[in-house]
Amino acid sequence: MLEFLQRVLGKSFSSKKIAKERLRLVLLHDRTCLTPEILDSLKGDLIQVISRYMVIDEKNLDVSLNTEDESVALVANIPILKVKQIS
Amino acid sequence: MGEVIVVTSGKGGVGKTTTVANIGTGLAAEGYKVVLVDTDIGLRNLDVVMGLENRIVYDIVDVVSGNCRLKQALIKDKRFEELYLLPAAQTKDKTAISMEQMKELCANLKNDFDYVIIDCPAGIEMGFKNAIAGAEKAIVVTTPEVSAVRDADRIIGLLEANDLEEPKLIINRIRPDMVKRGDMMDIDDMIEILAIDLLGVVPEDELIVISTNKGEPAVLEKTSKAGQAYKNISLRITGENVPLMHLESHAGIMKKLRKLLGV
Structure with missing residues (x-):
C-alpha cells in the first residue's frame, strides 16, 4: 500500500527499506525463538489471569514483540472494560 | 602454531568456497604457509575453484579413517609452494567424519601451517558442526x-x-550501483542488523566467474575489484590495518565523461 502510494505520488521508492524492515521482523522472531503458536498460547494465559481481576475487551487485545536498538520487549495492549469488585 | 579459521554462511551460494580460495591464495601470496580444508563432503568444490581437481588421490575421509597419512592427502597448489588443499570426499556423506576427528585433524594441521582455512558446507547440521569443531x-x-x-x-x-566468539563478517557480491x-x-x-565486526566487502565482479572457469583465484588478478577486495581481506587477517576500498566504479566516471562529451 505504502509502496503504491509512493509510486502514485511519484516519489522514488527504495526497496532496501522494505528489505530492512522485513529482516528486522523476521530476525526478531528468529532470535527470540517465539513462534506465533507460543505467542497465542501466552495471549490465552494472559487473558485468563487478567480476567480474574477485570473484564477486558478480548477482541481488541494486542500482544506483540517490539524491538528497540538491541533489546526486545513484549508489549501488551489490553483494553479494560470494567474492574471487578474483589471483596 | 597456526590459526584455524572457519568460513561459513548458513545459506548456500553466497560465495564461501570462492572466499576460501581467494583468502587462502592471498595469504600464500604474502608468504604464509596455508592449508585449505574442504569439509563439504559429498559436494566438494574447492578443488575445482582452485584448479586442482585432477590431482586428487586421497581425501579428508581417507585421512581421518587412517587410509592414508595426512601428508599424502595434501595437494600442493600450482602457484604457491606453501599452499595446500585437503579435499573433501565426493562419494561419502557428512557422517563420514566426527567432531572429535575434525578437532584432531585441525590440531595436527596447525602444527605445520600458519593458517588453516576451513570451507564449511551450507546448512546447520552435521557438516556445519564438524567444520566448526576444530x-x-x-x-x-x-x-x-x-x-x-x-x-x-x-x-x-x-x-x-x-x-566461537566475535565472528567477522564479509559482505559479498555488493553492487554499488544498486546501493546508490x-x-x-x-x-x-x-x-x-547483524551487530558484528566487518572484515571486508567484495563487489560483484564478472572476473570471479571467469577466474572460476579457469580455476585461478581472482585475488591474483590485479584488474579485478573483487580480487583486490580479497587481497585486502587477506591482509586484514594477518593483522594489517587496510582501509575499505572505494567501490564506485571507474566505468561510471568514463560514462559520465562520454555523456559530457556527447559520444
Missing part, C-alpha cells in the same frame, strides 16, 4: 539479500553458542 576463529559470509542476512544471523548465534539507488542494503545496514 576452529578458533570464524568468518561469516553474506550477500546483501534478506535470505542470506537472515541465515547469517542464525549462524552467528550458533557460532557464539559454540564458543536504494535498491540494495548497504554496509551500514548489514552491520547494524
Whole structure:
C-alpha cells in the first residue's frame, strides 16, 4: 500500500527499506525463538489471569514483540472494560 | 602454531568456497604457509575453484579413517609452494567424519601451517558442526539479500553458542550501483542488523566467474575489484590495518565523461 502510494505520488521508492524492515521482523522472531503458536498460547494465559481481576475487551487485545536498538520487549495492549469488585 | 579459521554462511551460494580460495591464495601470496580444508563432503568444490581437481588421490575421509597419512592427502597448489588443499570426499556423506576427528585433524594441521582455512558446507547440521569443531576463529559470509542476512544471523548465534566468539563478517557480491539507488542494503545496514565486526566487502565482479572457469583465484588478478577486495581481506587477517576500498566504479566516471562529451 505504502509502496503504491509512493509510486502514485511519484516519489522514488527504495526497496532496501522494505528489505530492512522485513529482516528486522523476521530476525526478531528468529532470535527470540517465539513462534506465533507460543505467542497465542501466552495471549490465552494472559487473558485468563487478567480476567480474574477485570473484564477486558478480548477482541481488541494486542500482544506483540517490539524491538528497540538491541533489546526486545513484549508489549501488551489490553483494553479494560470494567474492574471487578474483589471483596 | 597456526590459526584455524572457519568460513561459513548458513545459506548456500553466497560465495564461501570462492572466499576460501581467494583468502587462502592471498595469504600464500604474502608468504604464509596455508592449508585449505574442504569439509563439504559429498559436494566438494574447492578443488575445482582452485584448479586442482585432477590431482586428487586421497581425501579428508581417507585421512581421518587412517587410509592414508595426512601428508599424502595434501595437494600442493600450482602457484604457491606453501599452499595446500585437503579435499573433501565426493562419494561419502557428512557422517563420514566426527567432531572429535575434525578437532584432531585441525590440531595436527596447525602444527605445520600458519593458517588453516576451513570451507564449511551450507546448512546447520552435521557438516556445519564438524567444520566448526576444530576452529578458533570464524568468518561469516553474506550477500546483501534478506535470505542470506537472515541465515547469517542464525549462524552467528550458533557460532557464539559454540564458543566461537566475535565472528567477522564479509559482505559479498555488493553492487554499488544498486546501493546508490536504494535498491540494495548497504554496509551500514548489514552491520547494524547483524551487530558484528566487518572484515571486508567484495563487489560483484564478472572476473570471479571467469577466474572460476579457469580455476585461478581472482585475488591474483590485479584488474579485478573483487580480487583486490580479497587481497585486502587477506591482509586484514594477518593483522594489517587496510582501509575499505572505494567501490564506485571507474566505468561510471568514463560514462559520465562520454555523456559530457556527447559520444
